[in-house]
Amino acid sequence: MEPSLSARMTQGALLLLEELARQGRRIVVAESCTGGLLAGSLTQPPGASEFVAGGFVTYSNAMKVRLLDVPSVLLDLRGAVSSEVAAAMAEGAVAVAPDADIAVSITGIAGPGGGSAEKPVGLVWFAVAVKQQLTRTVSVVFSGDRDSIRTQAVIHAQTLVIEALQAG
Numbered sequence: 748m749e750p751s752l753s754a755r756m757t758q759g760a761l762l763l764l765e766e767l768a769r770q771g772r773r774i775v776v777a778e779s780c781t782g783g784l785l786a787g788s789l790t791q792p793p794g795a796s797e798f799v800a801g802g803f804v805t806y807s808n809a810m811k812v813r814l815l816d817v818p819s820v821l822l823d824l825r826g827a828v829s830s831e832v833a834a835a836m837a838e839g840a841v842a843v844a845p846d847a848d849i850a851v852s853i854t855g856i857a858g859p860g861g862g863s864a865e866k867p868v869g870l871v872w873f874a875v876a877v878k879q880q881l882t883r884t885v886s887v888v889f890s891g892d893r894d895s896i897r898t899q900a901v902i903h904a905q906t907l908v909i910e911a912l913q914a915g
Contacts, residue, residue, distance in 0.1 A: 748821075752895060752898040752899065752902065753757065755899065755902050756788050756898055756901050756905070757788065757791070758859075759788070759901070759902050759905035759906060759909075760788040760789050760791060760792065760905060761792060762812070762905070762909060763789065763905045763908055763909050764789065764792060764795060764798055764799075765778065766908075766909050766913065767798035767868070767912070768797070768798055770809070770912055772798070772848055772849055772912065773797075773798055773799065773800045773844075773846055773847045773848060774789070774798065774800065774847055774849050774850065774851065775799075775800045775801055775802060775803075775840045775843075775844035775847035775849075775850045776789070776799075776801075776802035776803070776840065776851055776852070776853075776904075777800060777802065777803045777805060777815055777836040777837055777839065777840040777850060777851070777852040777853070778797065778803065778804050778805070778852070778853050779804075779805055779806055779811070779827065779836070779853060779854040779855070779895050780853060780854060780855040780856065780871065780896075780897060780900065781853050781855045781857075781900050781901055781904075782804055782806060782897070783802065783804045783808055784897055784898070784900075784901050785802070785853060785900075785904055785905070786799070786802035786804075787874055788901055788905070792856075795896060796831055797895050800844045800847035801844060801847075801888045802840075802845050803815060803836075803843075805817075805836065808827055809914045811827065811832070811835075811836060811839075812846065814843070815835065815836050815837070815839030815840055815843070816835070816839045816843075817835040817836060817839060818835065819861075820886070821835060826866070827854055828854055828855055828856055828866050828870060828871075828872055829854075829871055829872060830874075830884040830886065831869075832854055832872070832910035833852050833853075833854050833872035833873060833874035833884050834852075834874045834876070834882045834884050836854060836874065837850040837851060837852035837874035837882055838850070838874075838876045838882055839868035840852065841875070841876045841877075841878055848873065848877065848878045849876070849877045849878070849908065849912070850874075850875070850876045851873065851874070851875050851876075851904050851907060851908050852873065852874045852876075853871060853872075853873055853900050853901075853904050854871070854872050855869075855870055855871030855872060855896075855900060856868050856869065856870050856871070857869075857871075857893045857896045857897050857900075858892070858893050858896060858899060859892070859893060860868055867888060868896075869888045869889040869890055869891075869896050870886060870887075870888050871886065871887055871888075871889060871896070871900045871903070872884060872886045873885050873886070873887075873900075873907055875907050875908055875911045877911060883907075883911065885907065887899075887900075887903055889903075891905045
């Protein structure tokens with residue numbers, strides 16, 4: 748039997764923290780549609796403060812601009828759910844966090860409303876930014892209800908960061 752999404756999220760957090768510990772790195776997160784769920788998963792295990800610098804829940808565009816220095820023109824032209832905004836969120840987070848060297852961002856449409864033909868419910872953009880390296884972005888369209896989409900997004904973000912760390 749396959750583990751539940753919740754169990755997979757907990758397992759992903761533990762694996763990510765182990766990889767951060769192995770490499771002596773610290774992470775910062777920038778979340779929109781997941782509303783702090785990723786940060787919560789990473790700070791649940793004891794000792795996480797050694798590897799988690801913190802996080803930003805920038806649900807509104809104004810918060811993305813103010814806290815993460817996402818250019819407002821980018822939000823106007825591409826929308827909050829885009830590769831460009833995901834990259835700007837991650838780059839802004841790692842630039843602001845003095846003791847983090849890797850950041851992950853999540854921005855998407857968790858539903859049940861808010862989707863369109865171009866940007867359907869379940870569309871989530873991710874970015875991983877590592878200081879002194881190119882930022883990587885990727886999108887996934889998840890299915891399910893709001894909670895399922897948000898949890899799947901967290902699991903995917905955890906996996907992306909682990910892959911980025913292992914790739915060097």
